[in-house]
Amino acid sequence: MTGDEACAEGALAAGCTFFGGYPITPATEIAERMAARLPRVGGTFIQMEDEIAAMAAVVGASCAGARSMSATSGPGFSLMMENLGLAVVMETPCVLVNVQRAGPSTGLPTMGAQGDMMQARWGSHGHYEIIALAPSSAQEVFYQTILAFNLAEKYRTPVLVMTDEVVGHLSERVVIPDAREIQTVYRPRAKGRKDRYKPFEPGERGVPPMAIAGEGFAVHMTGLTHDERGYPVMSVECQEQMVTHLVGKIRNNLDDILMTESYRLEDAEVVLVSYGVSARTALATVDEARERGIKAGMLKLVTVWPFPEDEIRRLAQRVKGFVTVELNLGQIHLEVQRAAGGRVPAVLAGHCGGTLISPDQVLDAIEQHFSLSRA
Amino acid sequence: MKTSQAQSHPLDPLLRTDRIPHIWCPGCGIGTAFATCLNAMKDSGIDLVQTAMVSGIGCSGRGAGYVKLDSYHTTHGRAIPFATGLKLANPKLNVVVFSGDGDLLAIGGNHFIHAARRNMDITVVCVNNFNYGMTGGQVAATTPHLAKTTTTPVGNPENPFNAPLLAYASGATYVARWTILHARDLTESITEALLHPGFSFVEVLSPCPVNYGRRNRIKPMDMLKIFREKTIIRNDARPTELDLDFDKGIVLGKFVHDTDRPSCVELYDKTCRPQER
Structure with missing residues (x-):
């Protein structure tokens, strides 16, 4: 199968239940396969009106508990930067695949490049840390998509899979192991008294346990600078506390993340x-x-x-x-x-x-x- | 009488009282629209544990920050697609979008029409205060023709959206418009909207005395008088006759209530999921 198809299969193997997409060469095949496969395994696929909406839906779906993803290429990646930042700040696990094509702008839609690597690092405004993986073959796309979901869930953060047109369209042998051999991770969950729960209080490895919508925790999440209760606080101190926490969540776990x-x-x-x-x-x-x-x-x-x-x-x-x-x-x-x-x-x-x-x-x-x- | 009792409010259980005072200015109508929305949530009898509020950015966008439910204050214009993801990932949730006219109809206009087209199972309460209040009173997609704002200093050369027509033409299956003065009708409409499967849209005309009123020389009480005197209630009016024009008079009412069209979630399940035979 191709790298794009292997990406969809990796996502399904990782337990993905939501895909919000928008067609774009050379990533469309991922959406196509997810559109066919997801509803058969109890998940949901939706093609949104643009990539801005696709990424917003991905973050929303994750807040409702879905293992959530999208896949795109350069121009769509640019549009998704807005809500990628929201996912960082709301600490919402999700996976975003960028099948890179040559840019800038519309560039060479059908030809590969690796020109979005710095955009992957700094594309959304403000200072944050991100995890980005880069597979070299269809087989690696399969495994790294699973890895991306596991890291996203473990650290409550968006994770990027930075593949490219060549890997996406290259047809290669892909071995899909038995489902029992694939380890999947789900986010740390909120426990205990609902009135004492703070949605952004760091837990193990600095990652706050997450309450999902409908569990009765009445969480508030905002893109504004917020405290551990999730309440907006417009102060230098709160800004420092929140950004240090977001950055530290990645930087303090390099031994586990770096590969x-x-x-x-x-x-x-x-x-x-x-x-x-x-x-x-x-x-x-x-x-x-x-x-x-x-x-x-x-x-x-x-x-x-x-x-x-x-x-x-x-x-x-x-x-x-x-x-x-x-x-x-x-x-x-x-x-x-x-x-x-x-x-x-x-x-x-x-x-x-x-x-x-x-x-x-x-x-x-x-x-x-x-x-x-x-x- | 104990002070704590004297200060209690029937909506307190639904409010994050530790976040009060709110940011809304004196004379602003958003608080009324918001309280009406909460009353409707109570009246409708929906399971509030399974109810989430989503807002975008702006004065009305702060609504999600004050409600003691699962609540998401998202990016500018993106409340509807965020709500779409929330709903599709867990169709048992009641998802309410509470946001402003700039957020929903300008920067979020594309998402608005597509959610309506899909008949997405969400309720959208749009507080329309005719301008961008949070940023100090700029022209909006809902500012009446010739009205003054900081970015139309000699008057708005453009025409505003007829939001109910836009919603209807895009496929919304519940459409209503009221002002904050019509609190009872508004509560009833939001209650119906919450219970309506599919895309429901309620526009709430609301005063912004500090930005819109001041620049157009409309005193706070006069704006409310306009809401009373320059409006006419006409349920089931044709959506093409709902222009936002105070000179001609603004039509209020419940315009669309179509229960025949299946909702987005229903259609997805029926069309895309394997059916038991």
Whole structure:
């Protein structure tokens, strides 16, 4: 099946019960499959009037207890930023998939890119933390969509799955395990006396237990800066308390959230940092470079956000440099540079999008910037 | 008499009394519209534990913040799609949107017509105070022609929406309009709306003396007089005859009450879910 279809199957395996969508190339196939599948498993699909409404419905459905999601691409992702911020502030679990296409604006609707990575990080206004995953294959889309739901529920936060047109439309073998082998997580639930419950009082790992609509807790949730009762408080102190809590919920749990994979990294002198479809280019490049006697390795980011900066920092102490392989003109590259801290060079092998990066382009970047010992 | 008793109000159980005083200005009509809505909730006999209120942004959008129910104060214009998600995820919930004219009919206008088209099972109470009050009195999609606001300093060149016509033409199956002076009729309409399966819409004309009244040289009491003298109650009036024009007179009443059309949830279940044979 394709990556888009694997995404829908992963969502269903994770127990998704609500999809609010709007058609957009190259993400439409996810909505199509959910439209057919969800009502047969007791869930609900709705195609809303635009992506703003789709994301609002996703947040609303989550407040009513649904494992809730949407899927879109660049232009729709822009429209969803408004209510993504609402989900962050209301601490509403949900999953948003961005099958990236080349931008800016309408761009190349049918061709892949990874140009929305910084928008994924900072796209909604204000300061917040977000979790974003980046699968490289249809199989990874399946598993990472499940992972995205589990992280969203566990941390009461929106989680982004940043795939792209190539992964979304590539047809590959996908193994769907038996349902009993798939672990699913549901949000921590409100318990105890209803009159004493505070909807935003941090619990285990800093995550507040959540009351869903109709349970009798009479919760109030607002996009305004609020205290632990959910009541708006317009003060510097409350702003600091709320934003620190929202940011801390992610930053204080990095040991649980951060995920990377490595390939031939043990003795590597040059590290290719990549994610999503470009990690496939990086993987091929490592082997080709090794054949040429260059000690290359790959660090693949499963979670792009939060960014695994400590891992890059540690690597910077023993390697000769980094090449970030991504389908843009330098987004995650900037993070790698920052984490490398000038200790070793960090360069980019990327382009504007529309096609994949070739291993030759990455090899050229390696040879141009690094004089390495040849085995 | 104990002070606490003297200060109690019959609607207290439905209010977050710890959030009072509210933000609404003296002379504002939103409080009346809000109290009427709460009275209707009580009168209708619906299960209030299974009832949620959703608001958008603006003065009326603060309604959700004062009601002691599951309540969601969402983003500007998005109360209806948020409510749609809430309802579809748990169709047992009674979902009430309480918000203002700018929120529901301008920035949220697209969501409004589509929820009506779907006959989405929600009740929308739209407080229409003819301007953007929260931001200091700018022109709205409901400001009468030639009325002055901070962004139409010499008068509004545009014409306002006829909101009941918009709702009806889009597919709403319950449509009414009252002013805050018509509290009994309004309570009755909101009660009917709450019990109505499908998309129900109640427009409540409401004074905004601080922003709209002041700039149009209408004193607070005079606005209420206009609500009494320049309105005419005509139930079942044709939706095309409901223009928001105080010179011609504004028609109030219950205009649409169609119980034949199945609601969105009903149609989804029937059409999309596997049926037992």
